Amino acid sequence: MNDIEFGLNLPSLIIVISFIAAFASVMAVALPFVMRDSFANRLKSVAVRREELRVKQQEQFQQRKRLMPTRQEGMMRAIINLFKMENLLQAKELRIQLQQAGWRHPSTPVRFIFARIAAPIVLLIGGYLYMSIALPNKSAELHIGVAIAAAAFGYVFPNLWLRNGIHKRQAALRRAFPDTLDLMVICVEAGMSIEAAFQKVTEEMAESAPELSEEIGITAAELAFLGDRRVAFENLAIRTGLRSFKSLSTTLVQAEKYGTPIAVGLRTISQENREERMMAAEKKAASLPAKLTVPMIVFFLPVLFIVIIVPIVIKVSATFK
Numbered sequence: 001m002n003d004i005e006f007g008l009n010l011p012s013l014i015i016v017i018s019f020i021a022a023f024a025s026v027m028a029v030a031l032p033f034v035m036r037d038s039f040a041n042r043l044k045s046v047a048v049r050r051e052e053l054r055v056k057q058q059e060q061f062q063q064r065k066r067l068m069p070t071r072q073e074g075m076m077r078a079i080i081n082l083f084k085m086e087n088l089l090q091a092k093e094l095r096i097q098l099q100q101a102g103w104r105h106p107s108t109p110v111r112f113i114f115a116r117i118a119a120p121i122v123l124l125i126g127g128y129l130y131m132s133i134a135l136p137n138k139s140a141e142l143h144i145g146v147a148i149a150a151a152a153f154g155y156v157f158p159n160l161w162l163r164n165g166i167h168k169r170q171a172a173l174r175r176a177f178p179d180t181l182d183l184m185v186i187c188v189e190a191g192m193s194i195e196a197a198f199q200k201v202t203e204e205m206a207e208s209a210p211e212l213s214e215e216i217g218i219t220a221a222e223l224a225f226l227g228d229r230r231v232a233f234e235n236l237a238i239r240t241g242l243r244s245f246k247s248l249s250t251t252l253v254q255a256e257k258y259g260t261p262i263a264v265g266l267r268t269i270s271q272e273n274r275e276e277r278m279m280a281a282e283k284k285a286a287s288l289p290a291k292l293t294v295p296m297i298v299f300f301l302p303v304l305f306i307v308i309i310v311p312i313v314i315k316v317s318a319t320f321k
Helices: 008-067 069-080 087-092 092-100 108-134 140-189 194-204 209-225 229-238 243-258 262-320
Strands: none
Touching: 008 069, 008 243, 008 262, 069 209, 069 243, 087 209, 092 140, 092 229, 108 140, 140 194, 140 243, 194 209, 209 262, 229 243, 243 262
């Protein structure tokens, strides 16, 4: 019997066994090289990952090094302690104002207090030296008066600069707030969580409204790391100092506490904010005639009178001649 079961004869069986043996021999020879290449690839990937982690740790170390107090900052702190003004560094109101102006570097309070101390002294000396060099023939009382006025301006200037920074940042936040709320409503109604909505707003508003994108991004980070989410919403209202953001914070806190729909509250706040902007524009338009009265009287009317009266005067003078 040359045939065996499954329809295979003896020559076919010999061919199959020979093929399997040859394949096994080839695999036995080639498998170490394949495994070696795979092992080398794994070693290479581990080395690349180790290098990435090393670079990342180095960048973090350099960042921490940049945030560490420098010698210049230490000198500023020493001068602040000399003038017994170190309690201002811990003042919560000052830190809130600096945050509202967008100045969040750890050394900003130290630099601001130092500026309040150094600016009057520098301008006092500079004003007196300028008067002594530029106007040496004037009286000493005038020199001292100008120096005192310069020192007073130096004392007020840091606060004016801070208030101007707060005003500009709040104006930018107020201008981009309705569009941000509309985008948040779209994200929430699409099924995104409030964290994902904040992250999306941060990405989309980065170019058109960088100030608002920064505030929303900070809130998104606080939502991820803080234990109490209400604190993140309240910090948003504190950092901005605007009533509209306070309303947004209250709405989000209520939605977090009672489970109310977020989209409805956001849409209501957006509509109210747009109505307030329209009312503010109408108010400015209504006050425009009153504001133009004085410039018209001072600048336009004299020119109008000259244009009307001067030709008559010239004609009358020519008639009498």
